[in-house]
Amino acid sequence: NAGVTQTPKFRVLKTGQSMTLLCAQDMNHEYMYWYRQDPGMGLRLIHYSVGEGTTAKGEVPDGYNVSRLKKQNFLLGLESAAPSQTSVYFCASNKASPGELFFGEGSRLTVL
């Protein structure tokens, strides 16, 4: 049972480039979340989804887009990367809210 899998684990981008982070969960969870984690700060919610085909904005959504076309996948896109988006990105999922969030191992993104 893989749980929550994030790809890629590391990526370096140049300013203005685009990329997509993929989160996949095999637990049949309804809810999925994307967080970013910066040094000295906690996890900040970017976007979340309460089910297949739905997405909603979190605390820091600007510069990011998401899609949840399949229940098991939650994609986070950066259309035009900026150095301020250098961060570690975590995906999480859970079966019901409130309830335990299951996190992936993180994707470290550097924007030069």
Added chain:
Amino acid sequence: GESVGLHLPTLSVQEGDNSIINCAYSNSASDYFIWYKQESGKGPQFIIDIRSNMDKRQGQRVTVLLNKTVKHLSLQIAATQPGDSAVYFCADYTSGTYKYIFGTGTRLKVLA
């Protein structure tokens, strides 16, 4: 905006002693709280949770205390071990928002 914060950024304890990590939250409507442990380079791992209709909950070597009057949450770790060294986060949740708001984290260092 509402926030969840921690009083101490770093806590050093002797192996075998008990550890207490504190957390203050500001949203009086929060009704669910959760603690996570994060080791270096890994995703957060669930420790324990508590709902607002409880003031104490115990797990294996861990206890969470909730004081709604002063909006304070604490995590107690009994007989702290070297493997407990990590960053600990609290988060709060308000029903209907689907948002878990994380604090900035406390680093726990276990001294041999």
